[in-house]
Amino acid sequence: MPIVILIALIAALILGPQLWIRWVFYRYGSDLPGVPGTGGELAKHLLKRFEIEGVIVEETKPSQDHFDSSTPAVRLSPNNFNGKSLTAIAVAAHEVGHALQWHNKETVFRLRSKYIPLAKRLQQIGFLFLSLSPLAAILTRVPAAGAIPFIGGLLVILCSVGTYFIILPEEWDASFNKAMPILLEGEYITPTQEAATKRILRAAALTYVAGALASILQVWRWLPLLLRR
Numbered sequence: 001m002p003i004v005i006l007i008a009l010i011a012a013l014i015l016g017p018q019l020w021i022r023w024v025f026y027r028y029g030s031d032l033p034g035v036p037g038t039g040g041e042l043a044k045h046l047l048k049r050f051e052i053e054g055v056i057v058e059e060t061k062p063s064q065d066h067f068d069s070s071t072p073a074v075r076l077s078p079n080n081f082n083g084k085s086l087t088a089i090a091v092a093a094h095e096v097g098h099a100l101q102w103h104n105k106e107t108v109f110r111l112r113s114k115y116i117p118l119a120k121r122l123q124q125i126g127f128l129f130l131s132l133s134p135l136a137a138i139l140t141r142v143p144a145a146g147a148i149p150f151i152g153g154l155l156v157i158l159c160s161v162g163t164y165f166i167i168l169p170e171e172w173d174a175s176f177n178k179a180m181p182i183l184l185e186g187e188y189i190t191p192t193q194e195a196a197t198k199r200i201l202r203a204a205a206l207t208y209v210a211g212a213l214a215s216i217l218q219v220w221r222w223l224p225l226l227l228r229r
Helices: 004-029 038-049 078-082 086-103 107-140 143-166 168-185 191-205 207-220 221-229
Strands: 054-059 066-068 074-075
Touching: 004 086, 004 191, 004 207, 038 054, 038 074, 038 078, 038 086, 038 107, 054 078, 066 078, 074 078, 074 086, 074 191, 078 086, 086 107, 086 168, 086 191, 107 143, 107 168, 107 207, 143 207, 168 191, 168 207
Parallel strands: 054 074
Antiparallel strands: 066 074
16 A cells, blocks of 8 residues: 555656646636737737747647747747637747747757757667566566666666756746746736736746656556566
């Protein structure tokens, strides 16, 4: 029983942030009366207001909101691109915040381009080690032999998750040094919406880390194979 409780606590710690983010986006995802434009239209307006030329705004897949500096483009999920909700407004401003970082050549923006590829590479290496675990156990008929690459893979994946924490200053800057002042000073939100907007922007800033944490759960699909040997 204590083991079950421990597993449940670990799962909650891993999945909790991602579930919280989804709940926040959903909670404030209904269209509001009186909002003059969609999230996509706000993003275009802000890019024009801050004279950020050459950046397009386009619709992307659900839950894939991001700024792509290689295009460059602000990409918003369908609900945020077409919606007039508080979530759409805040997320659009957050992604334009990244566009401002890029446009101004801010040092903080380099964190993403430097560390996200490293995090993804570490994750790939970790899962490669994990995929070798069942094979090692089968070939040697010794479960302990499979545990070595399993542990190594888990450690590499944990390093990958840790790497995502490094980009938090960039995400936080886009939310609270860029998006929040823009929304308040431009009166795109009302004073009564300030607290809710901060929750949305906090969720937007934590999206990468929450996704990285959730990837740890993929580790356990190899564990039954090892235990059966």
